[in-house]
Amino acid sequence: MKTRAALLREVGQPLVIEEVELAEPQAGEVLVRIVAAGVCHSDLHYMKGEWPIPKPAVLGHEGAGIVERVGPGVTRVKPGDHCVLIFRPNCGYCDYCTIGRPTLCTGRISAPGTMYDGTTRLSSGGQPVYHLARVACFAEHAVLPEEQLLPIPKAIPLDRAALVGCAVMTGVGAATNTVSVEPGSAVVVIGCGGVGLNVVQGARMLNAAQIIAVDLLDNKLEYALDFGATHTINAREEDAVARVKEITGHGADYAFDAIGSARTVQQAFEMVKIGGTAIEVGIAPQGQMAQIDAWALAMQEKTLKGSFYGSARPRVDMLRLLELYQQGRLKLDELISRTYTLDQINEGFDLLQSGSVARGVIMME
């Protein structure tokens, strides 16, 4: 079949909307009509060439849609199911899955941009078009392995559900799964975009006493207050590390870096108190090296931890997050500050870079 998609043809260039070929789902695969796709910084890393992917590629890894057809042997989803797309599948058998850390699964790996058989379902003019994370949801339709689909209740709007597939799980999960923020603790969150705002609301749900939001833009700090921040620091105007020490007295119990850079991970490490934990949530450009005070690591028993995809158990945690949303205890509506059509996708990335949105979502219809 044919479908419209946003293609990354060249690094540093805008995405191009084209009609591409999408082959039928093979064994264990599912054809999904994409309804909503979030505009995330990770896609931007690929567009800027900071992370590698073969080209041309269809990006998009935060999405939700409706199952249209299933390939041979598919048993877990059926046509008509509403699904969140999971960008990191898990096999259920490898060491990491077995010990309960499925986001680190090593059992379900394919060559970059391909499905598990090493080929692509997307093509253009007879040449392969690659799928980001086997999701590739910047398109009207996508073919995914069935384990990358999570059926959800139909009452949940799919634009809200899409966000749980990346930003919400990554942010809330960092506070609830990677570490467990204790009630009454002092938390810092550096970067108040889609992921950072969700770290803020994760810390709020766990009753952190102080939730200090740090950003360079006042409008993002305003969003952070809506999501539960108790203090804000504009790091353009103030020394963020010194201000955190002033607010907390001794430094934070937890500092989350939702930006992902050498500079911000270093700041997070400096912001935590003796015995505190800095958590790297944002993913830096590959190869970037950060400097940490090695003395403080030992002498002050500081911890520096990585958090990928909110250390999620997607099939459990994403459904729990959606349940909390339905009860009015998790904010999703407020995250969506703009929607775009597929044709407006480059505008979505421009606004993401300018920092004027919490989350932008592409609606396919």
Ligand SMILES: [Zn+2]
């Ligand atoms: Zn993302």
Ligand SMILES: [Zn+2]
């Ligand atoms: Zn596994």
